[in-house]
Amino acid sequence: MLRVMFADDEPYMLEGLRTMIDWNKLGFVVCGEALDGEDALALMASALPHLVLTDVRMPVIDGLELIEQASSLHPEMKFIILSGYADFEYAKTAMRHGVANYLMKPLIEDELIAAVEAVAVTIRERIAASQFENVALDCLRLETISKLLQGENRQKWIEQASALLDIHEHSSFRCILLEPNIQAQNQSDLKQIIADKMKLMQVRMLPFGVGKERHGFLLVRGPQERELSTAILTEIMTSVRQDWGTAISFSISSEHKGPHALKEAFREGLIAEMCKFPSGAEGIYIYQGEWSAETLPAFGMTESILDAVGSGCPDTVRAHVHQLFIAFSRQSVSESWVSAYLDNIKLEILKLVTQFGGDPNWTSNWYVPTVPMDVGLLERKVTQEILQAVEWIGQKKGVGQDEIVSAAGDYIKSHYKEKLQLQVVAEHFSLNAAYFGQRFKKQVGLTFNEYLHVVRIDEAKKLLRREELKISDVADRVGYSDSEQFVTKFKALTGLLPSAYKKG
Numbered sequence: 001m002l003r004v005m006f007a008d009d010e011p012y013m014l015e016g017l018r019t020m021i022d023w024n025k026l027g028f029v030v031c032g033e034a035l036d037g038e039d040a041l042a043l044m045a046s047a048l049p050h051l052v053l054t055d056v057r058m059p060v061i062d063g064l065e066l067i068e069q070a071s072s073l074h075p076e077m078k079f080i081i082l083s084g085y086a087d088f089e090y091a092k093t094a095m096r097h098g099v100a101n102y103l104m105k106p107l108i109e110d111e112l113i114a115a116v117e118a119v120a121v122t123i124r125e126r127i128a129a130s131q132f133e134n135v136a137l138d139c140l141r142l143e144t145i146s147k148l149l150q151g152e153n154r155q156k157w158i159e160q161a162s163a164l165l166d167i168h169e170h171s172s173f174r175c176i177l178l179e180p181n182i183q184a185q186n187q188s189d190l191k192q193i194i195a196d197k198m199k200l201m202q203v204r205m206l207p208f209g210v211g212k213e214r215h216g217f218l219l220v221r222g223p224q225e226r227e228l229s230t231a232i233l234t235e236i237m238t239s240v241r242q243d244w245g246t247a248i249s250f251s252i253s254s255e256h257k258g259p260h261a262l263k264e265a266f267r268e269g270l271i272a273e274m275c276k277f278p279s280g281a282e283g284i285y286i287y288q289g290e291w292s293a294e295t296l297p298a299f300g301m302t303e304s305i306l307d308a309v310g311s312g313c314p315d316t317v318r319a320h321v322h323q324l325f326i327a328f329s330r331q332s333v334s335e336s337w338v339s340a341y342l343d344n345i346k347l348e349i350l351k352l353v354t355q356f357g358g359d360p361n362w363t364s365n366w367y368v369p370t371v372p373m374d375v376g377l378l379e380r381k382v383t384q385e386i387l388q389a390v391e392w393i394g395q396k397k398g399v400g401q402d403e404i405v406s407a408a409g410d411y412i413k414s415h416y417k418e419k420l421q422l423q424v425v426a427e428h429f430s431l432n433a434a435y436f437g438q439r440f441k442k443q444v445g446l447t448f449n450e451y452l453h454v455v456r457i458d459e460a461k462k463l464l465r466r467e468e469l470k471i472s473d474v475a476d477r478v479g480y481s482d483s484e485q486f487v488t489k490f491k492a493l494t495g496l497l498p499s500a501y502k503k504g
Contacts, residue, residue: 002123003031004116005047007040007054007066008082013105017053021113027120037061044070049077050123051100051116056083067099076126078119082107141165145208145218148262149175150347161259165206168258170223174233175253175265177216177273191217193243197236201226214343216269218262228255234281241283249273249283267344274340301327302345309349309386312394314430317386325379335373342382349389366432380427387430404429405443408436409451416455417479422448456480457493464502471498 001024006017014033023030031047034040038060044052052070056063067079084105100122101115144160161167178190194217195205202225206218219228237250251273253265268287279286301324308316328338346366367381391404408425425448426436441447446454456478463474475486490498 001029002027002051002120003047003049004028004051004053005030005032005034005040005043005049007034007037007052007058007063009035009055009058011035013055013082016107020107020109021116026113026116028116037063037066040066041069044074044077048074051078051080051119053080053082056081078123080115080119137164141206142208145206145262146210148259149208149210149266151263151351153260153263158259161262165220165259166204167218167220170257171220171259172223172228172255172257173218173220173262173265174228174255175216175218175262175269176237177214177251177269179249179251179273190240190244190248194240197240201228201232201236203228210266210347218265230279230286233286234279234284237284238281247283249285251285251287253287270340270344302348305345305386306348306352309390309393310352312390314387314390317390318383321379321383321386325375329375338373338378342378346385349386353389353392384427384430384432388432388435391431404431404436405440408440409444412452413455416452416459417477419481420452420479452479453489454493457490460486460490460498461494461501464498474498 004023006014008014008017014035018030018033028051031049032043034043036059037054040052040054040058041061052067054063054066058066061069063081063083067081070077070079079099081099081102082105083102100119103111103115140160141164144157144164147157148161167173191205191207198205198219202221204220206220207215208217209215219233221228233252237252240250241248251269253268253272256262256265272285272287276285301320305317305320305324308320366385367378408429411425411428412420422437423433426433429436431439437448440451444451460474460478463469463477469477471487472483475481475483478486480486480489487498490496490501494501
């Protein structure tokens with residue numbers, strides 16, 4: 001509901017404004033009344049009305065002076081002037097201050113309704129535009145943080161960090177990761193709890209997301225604000241866990257300065273989460289120094305996998321990923337640790353992909369492991385995804401542009417009688433189904449299903465000309481369990497029914 005208030009030195013006019021029209025029906029709630037301009041100005045500061053109906057002549061501060069002062073303090077506020085004096089000069093002066101309308105007393109109901117409806121449209125359009133702008137700015141802020149966390153330190157992102165996030169070279173911050181992943185509908189509640197506690201510390205909270213599963217926030221303080229010591233953070237996060245009422249943990253980096261350090265803070269947060277460094281408080285893990293990275297299971301294997309991806313060697317990639325999962329199985333590590341470690345590998349692969357000028361859309365379909373994990377499935381999915389990146393990089397280098405799609409075409413021609421699906425063929429070639437489908441259509445010019453129908457109908461034409469078979473038998477032989485579907489596809493591709501084709 002929009003808020004409206006009245007200012008008039010005649011009490012009967014205030015009563016009339018309240019009752020003359022149905023404000024609720026017009027989408028307004030009356031939020032206040034004042035008998036003079038001075039009281040009206042004070043009431044505006046607390047009630048923040050969207051619309052003010054004010055008399056011109058009032059004691060202490062008249063209507064025009066009220067509008068002038070209020071407009072400088074509340075530029076979005078709208079006004080309708082009411083006057084018992086047919087004074088055109090008043091109207092002209094009022095309009096210079098951005099007054100929405102000027103109505104003469106005694107008021108006519110229809111005129112008042114029309115004036116209010118017109119200004120309501122303007123107010124709502126402005127609110128909608130403002131909301132859209134805020135959403136766009138929030139998206140830009142999230143993108144800026146995400147890019148900096150991933151090591152994108154180009155001047156564009158540094159400047160946006162300063163302009164949009166108020167993070168400068170002397171700004172101090174810590175990176176805090178949330179675990180487990182909180183459902184989207186609950187994230188705002190949790191963040192509000194944290195934000196309320198941080199206000200008491202004069203610390204800003206900036207939420208972020210990296211990919212679909214890595215969520216957290218930055219705690220940023222200026223040079224003059226109180227330091228966020230480990231003891232203070234532990235106390236605050238323990239309080240948050242108690243207020244939240246469910247199992248949640250926080251992994252906290254050490255304190256850093258300047259936007260260039262966001263990547264390092266993010267890395268420290270991941271390491272704190274992976275290693276579960278004790279802090280003396282349940283569910284709170286705080287980074288304890290660079291030496292700790294060497295204690296990670298399978299430490300160093302990321303580099304071997306990235307080298308294999310860059311060299312474009314699928315067999316080497318398969319071998320290294322398999323060794324990585326053997327290392328996982330031999331170590332007592334949490335499922336969240338495994339997920340975080342693999343997330344880090346994927347981030348590094350994406351950076352490698354960007355070096356070849358790409359921002360591939362197939363990464364959005366990469367597998368998100370669930371808890372508890374099916375380790376065998378996880379290894380297969382991770383292998384598929386990394387091989388997908390290997391092939392993509394190979395294509396950018398001009399290597400094997402058509403090999404997989406050509407092989408897939410041969411596979412379809414050999415297995416068209418079976419219940420073939422895109423997912424089945426993609427898994428046969430260790431590729432993500434969505435990416436494989438896009439690649440197939442780009443090179444062949446047909447979707448996977450369209451191509452499969454073409455192969456099947458071509459074989460059906462051969463059978464119809466060579467053998468005396470029922471239409472249902474032909475359909476079955478070329479992979480259609482539904483004869484009607486076969487007939488429909490045959491006519492769509494040949495322009496003839498199978499029976500007519502056979503006679504011809």
